[in-house]
Amino acid sequence: MTSTDPRPGTGRPSYGERLAAVTGRRGRLCVGIDPHPGLLSTWGLADDASGLEVFARGVVSAVGDLVAVFKPQSALFERFGSAGIAVLERVLADVAAAGALSVLDAKRGDIGSTMAGYARAYLDDGGPLAADALTVNPYLGLEALEPAFTAAAASGRGLYVLARTSNPDSAQLQLATRDGRTVAQTVVDEVQARNDALRPDPGSGVESGAAGPFGVVVGGTHGQAELDLSAFDGSVLVPGVGAQGATVADLAERFSVPRLLLPSSSRGVLAAGPDPSGLRQAVTALVAETAVLG
Numbered sequence: 001m002t003s004t005d006p007r008p009g010t011g012r013p014s015y016g017e018r019l020a021a022v023t024g025r026r027g028r029l030c031v032g033i034d035p036h037p038g039l040l041s042t043w044g045l046a047d048d049a050s051g052l053e054v055f056a057r058g059v060v061s062a063v064g065d066l067v068a069v070f071k072p073q074s075a076l077f078e079r080f081g082s083a084g085i086a087v088l089e090r091v092l093a094d095v096a097a098a099g100a101l102s103v104l105d106a107k108r109g110d111i112g113s114t115m116a117g118y119a120r121a122y123l124d125d126g127g128p129l130a131a132d133a134l135t136v137n138p139y140l141g142l143e144a145l146e147p148a149f150t151a152a153a154a155s156g157r158g159l160y161v162l163a164r165t166s167n168p169d170s171a172q173l174q175l176a177t178r179d180g181r182t183v184a185q186t187v188v189d190e191v192q193a194r195n196d197a198l199r200p201d202p203g204s205g206v207e208s209g210a211a212g213p214f215g216v217v218v219g220g221t222h223g224q225a226e227l228d229l230s231a232f233d234g235s236v237l238v239p240g241v242g243a244q245g246a247t248v249a250d251l252a253e254r255f256s257v258p259r260l261l262l263p264s265s266s267r268g269v270l271a272a273g274p275d276p277s278g279l280r281q282a283v284t285a286l287v288a289e290t291a292v293l294g
């Protein structure tokens with residue numbers, strides 16, 4: 001397999017390959033689309049599905065040519081029921097039309113048989129909610145997520161598996177240890193094992209230099225800290241930049257693997273709207289900061 005080979009049957013390069021291509025052109029920044037009621041109000045919009053649509057599609061229209069990855073927050077679309085989901089479908093289409101990648105932040109995770117349903121909704125070709133990648137929650141077990149790993153690999157999509165989340169109380173669960181390893185480290189290692197399983201056999205003579213399609217989420221608020229990412233070769237989604245207090249410069253200091261990082265900011269960028277030029281300035285400044293990540 002070469003670095004440009006499509007996945008079997010999809011005609012689409014792998015998520016790792018597509019991420020490398022778009023971040024190479026646009027810089028390594030993910031902008032979260034989090035339509036909070038307070039932001040809709042600041043933007044002078046009604047807190048209803050029509051306000052949601054103007055807000056979310058307005059973000060993509062303003063900065064869609066500058067941003068490598070958009071991460072719509074499903075919860076803040078779901079709160080408007082089917083009308084909100086319909087807006088989310090249109091936002092995902094807008095992101096694709098803008099040449100950016102979408103990470104749908106839905107943090108799904110359930111027992112395997114139910115997970116297969118989520119995989120069909122978010123990771124199969126033809127699904128209206130299919131994004132380029134999906135955030136998933138491994139705390140029912142990594143095996144339970146298997147349908148999502150399988151569907152993502154088959155369709156050239158990615159997953160971001162929650163490892164060490166940005167909220168202050170995440171340590172109680174995620175830093176618990178078993179057999180000398182933290183739960184968060186176990187997640188990282190298990191995700192890497194699934195990336196390794198997709199690598200061509202080293203003896204086969206075919207090469208793939210691309211990142212694995214399966215990433216992890218590590219909050220920028222505490223950084224890499226106790227995690228060992230030295231053997232990890234997926235993308236590391238790092239939320240917490242901006243409103244939660246982390247800066248891109250902090251990430252350069254707090255992580256030993258800056259080349260893997262995909263920093264993400266939602267409210268920090270969105271507060272610069274609704275003026276499109278304000279949003280463009282905010283994005284341009286953050287993208288420039290990401291240059292320190294190499």
Ligand SMILES: O=C(O)c1cc(=O)[nH]c(=O)n1[C@@H]1O[C@H](COP(=O)(O)O)[C@@H](O)[C@H]1O
Nearest residue numbers: 073135165166217219239243244265266267
């Ligand atoms: O998976 C995520 O994106 C995520 C993981 C995490 O550990 N912390 C975290 O804040 N997030 C999400 O990232 C976004 C952060 O938004 P801001 O704090 O406004 O930048 C929200 O949509 C969160 O749900």
